[in-house]
Amino acid sequence: MSKQLKSDIVLILVTMVWGSTFIIVKNAIQTLPVYNFLFIRFLLAFLLLAIIFHKKLKNIDNKTLAAASIIGTMLFLGYAFQTMGLKYTTASKSGFITGFSVVLVPILEAVLLKRKPTKPAIVGIVLAFMGLILLTTNIDFTVNIGDFLTLLCAFSFGMQIVLIAKYASTLDTYLLATIQIGIVALLSGIITLLFEKPLVPTSVDVWSAIVITGVFATAFAYVAQNTMQAYTTATHTALIFALEPVFAAIAAFLIAGEVMSFRAIIGGIFMFAGIVLSELSILLKN
Template sequence: MSKQLKSDIVLTGVTMVWGATFIIVKNAIQTLPVYNFLFIRFLLAFSLLAIIFYKKLKTIDKKTLAVASVIGTMLFLGYAFQTMGLKYTTASKSGFITGFSVVLVPILEAVLLKRKPSKPAILGIVLAFIGLILLTTNIDLSINIGDFLTLLCAFAFGMQIVLIAKYASTLDTYLLATIQIGVVAVLSGIVSLIFEKPFIPTSLDVWSAIIITGVFATAFAYVAQNTMQAYTTATHTALIFALEPVFAAIAAFLIAGEVMSFRAIIGGIFMFAGIVLSELPEKEVSK
């Protein structure tokens, strides 16, 4: 099996896990404060990775620590905005809007990595923006606060994808992922202490959500992403991540019975088409 194929399979598995956890997180934060939840989730993930990679952590250098801290801050902002947004919007809509980060990747690459977006990428951005409007606005064109917060999360996640693409091939990806997760845990804990009344949950359902998201959607997922992006491009990674809103909508329907409106479904189709088109090679589109 080639490294590219292995990368595709692993990243698709990661995307499926992320999509499925939207509804799990939404249910958990009905009981546990948002940043309290994030703190316990990421602390669990960091503790697990620290035990596994403790020998590597002893040899970490300043560059890896600095880069991982910046990426970890982007990851924190992404999850903070996403989790807070889930309080005010549906899991399926959150999944689709989070998918908009895939369209933002070519723009961020142009600014940060000096790579201009292709014509298909520009057209894809336009289609995705139309879909975003259909998906997130009401008849009076007002935007739900949850949708806006989730859009900010999409920007942060887009930054995280591009930064990993820039550094994954030159730094230890296991350390990169572990420190990122640790930064999210620390920032979540600080914010929780300031704005919330954190507590240790006693509900079995909440702990199930913490374990599922902490182990599979955090520890496993981010080590896999950081490692696999060393063998592929940000564009290819972004295309695979475009499947996340599809998995989110399916999980929301199967677990919670959430049904999107016709207008939202059309918006989602526009968005997904824009996401996929934005990542196609220019020559394929011109045929």
């Protein structure tokens, strides 16, 4: 099995974790302000990784610190623009426009890294995007400020993926992940102090959500992303991450009994087809 195929398997597991925790986060932020939640979640993840990689942190260099800070800022902006956008647009449109990063990433990768996507990857992207359209029902295609903010969110997440692809092969990926998580915690802390009324949660359910998302969906997931992206392209990573709403829908069905429409199921099949096509091209090369 090639390193790229192994990395794709790990990235699919990461996407499954993110998708399965969506319903958990949704429930947690009903009682805790959004950035208050993000601050505690990312702070927990940062402290955990800082303890694990404390020896590496002593030797961090300026290049790693600068790259991780930029990537962490892009990751934070993705969350920030998405949250602000949701105030002015629907959840379905938000999901659709955020998923647009699967189209933006190959463009950004071609412009910034001079890497053109392969033909199977392009077909996979088209299938995945068609799947996103089908998954996102009742879309009103008029444009408002919320849609623009959400498009900035997609751009920010796309930039985070491309920048990791740029630096993961040359820098220490464990430090890269740890610092960018710390940056998100720092910026989330500033935002919650300025615009929210932060509080220490007392609910066991909320703390469970914080621990699950902090340990698995943040610490594990972003270390895995930063490490595995050294062996695959940004475009391929974005294509895999496009499966997040599919896994979210499956988790919502298993945990909360939410039923997917026939259209959404067909959309999920399109997205899986895009991934399989792309993976087959890797297997044939090896």
